[in-house]
Amino acid sequence: MIDPGHMLGALPPWLISPPPLLAAALVAMVLVTLAGLGGGGLARLMRFFGNLVLLGVFAVACLRFVHLDPSFAHFMPSIGLPEAQVSGGEVRVPLAADGHYWIEANVNGTRTRFMVDTGATITTLSAEGASEAGIAADPLRLPVVMHTANGDVEAQTARVETLKFGSIVARDMDVIVSETTGGLNVLGMNFLNRLKGWRVEEGVLILTPRHPQAV
Structure with missing residues (x-):
């Protein structure tokens, strides 16, 4: 029998508990992917919010790392x-x-x-x-x-x-x-x-x- 705890221990920490920016990006990508599988107003709405979140993640990442240059x-x-x-x-x-x-x-x-x-x-x-x-x-x-x-x-x-x-x-x-x-x-x-x-x-x-x- 496979021990779920052992499986989780084998995963990298960032995948078990992803940072907020990474989590937001993953959610946005899921929304955009699901929107691409369907059609209609709901799919367009999901695609809009997914792209909006991705844009926000990109902007925050730029602000966090801009001091390196x-x-x-x-x-x-x-x-x-x-x-x-x-x-x-x-x-x-x-x-x-x-x-x-x-x-x-x-x-x-x-x-x-x-x-x-x-x-x-x-x-x-x-x-x-x-x-x-x-x-x-x-x-x-x-x-x-x-x-x-x-x-x-x-x-x-x-x-x-x-x-x-x-x-x-x-x-x-x-x-x-x-x-x-x-x-x-x-x-x-x-x-x-x-x-x-x-x-x-x-x-x-x-x-x-x-x-x-x-x-």
């Missing part, structure tokens, strides 16, 4: 990212749905969105972000080499007069200006090392300045 960075503000909060002088940055920490900073008086990246040695501004903030590359400094997924590329160095958000202010900070980030601005370790400390607690990035500023 930095060229989509300029779309991030429209997704509704959580805002940083100041508590006791510390800045608390919630984890966004895309798995990154984002902050809204004031760079030389210009509002600029950054992704916090502890793996980046130096803070990087996109060419667009640098232009908006009035930051130009220093012609007296040699270019640096950035290691990217598409190979090594040269980028220019520059200096930011002030970078402020919450109770944190960084002055006279070196940055890299790159045309290869697709609009993505990255807050790197040369900024984090200026802080008194930083840590992650329960999915929240907590930044502690050495000298908290009034908000």
Whole structure:
């Protein structure tokens, strides 16, 4: 006699308990298939709803994975990212749905969105972000080499007069200006090392300045 429990154990977990997106896609495909076997108004209605669900699944999947490509960075503000909060002088940055920490900073008086990246040695501004903030590359400094997924590329160095958000202010900070980030601005370790400390607690990035500023 075949043990149903043994049969279920042999199946992959995603098939026993499929993720919501996969389950919705399977239901939609069943509806479309059944509609193709019949005719009349009911079949057309089933086909319409099946295609509608498939379109919704595709749209949600695109929104979930769009962050994998930095060229989509300029779309991030429209997704509704959580805002940083100041508590006791510390800045608390919630984890966004895309798995990154984002902050809204004031760079030389210009509002600029950054992704916090502890793996980046130096803070990087996109060419667009640098232009908006009035930051130009220093012609007296040699270019640096950035290691990217598409190979090594040269980028220019520059200096930011002030970078402020919450109770944190960084002055006279070196940055890299790159045309290869697709609009993505990255807050790197040369900024984090200026802080008194930083840590992650329960999915929240907590930044502690050495000298908290009034908000």
